[in-house]
Amino acid sequence: MGHGHGHSHDSADRVDHALETSRRGLRTLTWSFAALFVTAVAQLVLVLVTGSVALLGDTIHNFADALTAVPLGIAFLLGRRAATRRYTYGLGRAEDLAGVVVVLVVAASAVLVAYESVRRLLDPEPVGYPWVVAAAGVIGFAGNELVARYRIKVGREIGSAALVADGVHARTDGFTSLAVVAGAAGVAFGFPAADPIVGLGITVAIVFVLRDAAKEVFRRLLDAVDPASVELAERTALDVEGVLGARDLRMRWIGHHLRAELAVTVASELTVREAHSLAHEVEHRLVHAVPHLTAVVVHTEPERAHQH
Helix, strand or coil: HHHHHHHHHHHHHHHHHHHHHHHHHHHHHHHHHHHHHHHHHHHHHHHHCCCCCCHHHHHHHHHHHHHHHHHHHHHHHHHHHCCCCCCCCCCCCCHHHHCCCCCHHHHHHHHHHHHHHHHHCCCCCCCCCHHHHHHHHHHHHHHHHHHHHHHHHHHHHCCCCHHHHHHHHHHHHHHHHHHHHHHHHHCCCCCHHHHHHHHHHHHHHHHHHHHHHHHHHHHHHHHCCCHHHHHHHHHHHHHHCCCCCEEEEEEEEEEEEEEEEEEEECCCCCCCCHHHHHHHHHHHHHHCCCEEEEEEEEEEECCCCCCC
């Protein structure tokens, strides 16, 4: 009976691990939301002093950025829900949808920056206190870069493409803030067109960053996994004593967790209990060897006898 106990212990571990990663994701979102909110408020005060459109744009942008944490947070909470008869895999996929929302927000911000910049090129406006504007830009950059590093680091560790995309999003906003600094410097040196020209440069930077983030998020939606993980899983399964062959290995992401299924060939004289035990060992090794893998379905099949 000890064997059944092993199962429950393993799945309890896995549930704990799943909850822990979601908890880390939520903690990251909460802290980064707070940091961006403080950044945006600090900038807003300076906007009221200077009347800089570039800075106003950046501030609005930072508020919007703080808010992308909301759909992601909801997705992480949904992902923690237990599976139901209707959603038999749980709601981890909500995270990928939140990733799509983030990508759309980044795209919208690129359009917004471009529009503002072109408008400013055609119709320049005076900016007061350029050094105050520059200071606000530096604040914006620092806040965003800190948040970006934190989100990307945790996102990679827990395997969340959406959290990484949101980190990338914060980084693009850091660029926007730097553009504000460059624009302010231009204005201070008597070159008012610097502000919108830098804005256009930033748009280009955002588009490049957007492309990478979008690729990652849409790949997730289409069940793409890193071929190296598949390779590792196959090797690990074949290394288990008693496994004579492994085939039909498939993996997919659900939220920030990987699931796998595969068939292993075993000696035909094994009892059901022995084959089950072996399958369990394969599962156990895979979960330990492959990062982010939390569930494996192992199908055992008997070795074909050469009776011909």
